[in-house]
Amino acid sequence: MNLFKISPAKLHVADSILRLQFLSYQVEAAIVGFPDLPPCEDTVTSIMESGETFIGAYIGADLVGAISYKIEDNYIDIYRLMVHPEHFRKGIGQSLLRNVIGTYPSKHSYVFTGSENTPAINLYTSHGFHPTHEKEVTPGMFLTRLERSTSEAN
Template identity: 85%
Template structure:
């Protein structure tokens, strides 16, 4: 597996990200018990215009994982972390998360994930993130905000 910074401004890259996101988030929706999460509203244009920085994980020519983030004032805001379901439990999510933490070790990081998504919560907490609060984004759909202080690179 190789990690590369990728450009969502290129249509074919945005299309690959959208396909990966759809597959990954379908599994997350089933895990958290929500059939149609808001992230399914994305399209190629919204990804191309997101302003997010993306890092992709590739096995040969296949995009099997991606993480996106923005630098906001003095912190890193992680927007998306997705892994192709055929590649779950292979350390791809950990590698992607470590790559962002490693790029910005002196900045705190923040992320939201489904409150019932135990695998994602475990991933983030194993990398020094701590839950701070929960919010209901639509009736019955809760997200947990996690933050990671600086200097703990795992």
């Protein structure tokens, strides 16, 4: 597996990200019992115009995982972390997360994930993230914010 910074401004790249995102977030939607997750409603245009930095994980020519983020003040705001369902539990999400955190060791990080998404919460907590609060974004749908300070171990 190789990690590369990828440009969502390129149509074919945005299309690949969108296809991967749809497959990955369909799994999360099933886990949390909420089929209308916002990432499932993205378009190629919204990916292209997101303003996010994307890192892609490739096996050969296939995009099998990606993470996106923005740097805001002293924080890394992680927007998306996705892995193709055929490649779950192979360390791809771990590698992507480690790459971003390692690139900006002096910055704090935060992310939101579905409160019922135990695999995602376990991934983040294994990298030093701690739940800080939960919010209801629509009736019955809760997100947990997790934060990681720069003093946390990988």
